[in-house]
Amino acid sequence: MQLDYFKLIDRIVDLNIEAKTITVxxxxxxxxxxxxxxxxxxxxxxxxxxxxxxxxxxxWLLLGVTKFARMPFLAMVKEAKMRGFVSPGQLLTIExxxxxxxxxxxVTSAKGRVGKELKCSADLTFRxxxxxxxxxxxxxxxxxxxxxxxxxxxx
Amino acid sequence: MSSxxxxxxxxxxxxxxxxxxxxTPESHAIDDLGIDSLDFLDIAFAIDKAFGIKMPxxxxxxxxxxxxxxxxxxxxxxxxxxRIDELVAAKTAGA
Numbered sequence: 001m002q003l004d005y006f007k008l009i010d011r012i013v014d015l016n017i018e019a020k021t022i023t024v025x026x027x028x029x030x031x032x033x034x035x036x037x038x039x040x041x042x043x044x045x046x047x048x049x050x051x052x053x054x055x056x057x058x059x060w061l062l063l064g065v066t067k068f069a070r071m072p073f074l075a076m077v078k079e080a081k082m083r084g085f086v087s088p089g090q091l092l093t094i095e096x097x098x099x100x101x102x103x104x105x106x107v108t109s110a111k112g113r114v115g116k117e118l119k120c121s122a123d124l125t126f127r128x129x130x131x132x133x134x135x136x137x138x139x140x141x142x143x144x145x146x147x148x149x150x151x152x153x154x155x
Numbered sequence: 156m157s158s159x160x161x162x163x164x165x166x167x168x169x170x171x172x173x174x175x176x177x178x179t180p181e182s183h184a185i186d187d188l189g190i191d192s193l194d195f196l197d198i199a200f201a202i203d204k205a206f207g208i209k210m211p212x213x214x215x216x217x218x219x220x221x222x223x224x225x226x227x228x229x230x231x232x233x234x235x236x237x238r239i240d241e242l243v244a245a246k247t248a249g250a
Contacts (some may be wrong), residue, residue, distance in 0.1 A: 075193060075196060076193065076196065076197070100200055100203060100204065101209070102196070102199055102200060102203055102209060102210070102212070103199070103209055103210055103211050103212040103213045103214070104212055104213040104216075105196050105199070105200070105212075107200055125196055125197070125200070127196070
């Protein structure tokens, strides 16, 4: 995770376009200023960042399914549950799947685990629109390479 | 079996917390019921699932933006119900 840049996903472990599922890993940093305030003496990942990590995982999945034709933007969070604490240094594994592909929107469900322990889950809705700026597409291409997005799933 | 209108009225009432008895076939989803685009995503999701279709919201929106259709054609509920019936029929015919 590069928390300062809101890059929460480190690598794609599995992307199955046919099954419309993705598994990613996100290494929670051992140290970060966030943990100084959240919380002193008991550092844990904020729930909003766990939700964002689930959203980014879903977003990569949606990019794969649309072959980068459209950029997904988080629009709705439902049933967000922080089921257990996620601590500095832990490896978060997130699985997401597409529940519905609508016209201009999609709904996913996502779960985050540390080891076998379920830590968070949510149902997420995204608006999907053509890339609003070419520089965003360039950025996403670079990010895709960084996290090991399968090149064959990009076009 | 409830009508298409009844089903979408129930979906709207439950999704947007609007009293069911205030929703009529003549209601305009946006102008009368005040449903915004985000709530409409929720409604579209529920309708898509309930009827096994994919409402072409983007196409409808584009037609309205291009002046080729009015919002009434798609968002007055009796008209929305008719569009849904057409989509279901087309899906059945293509199955």
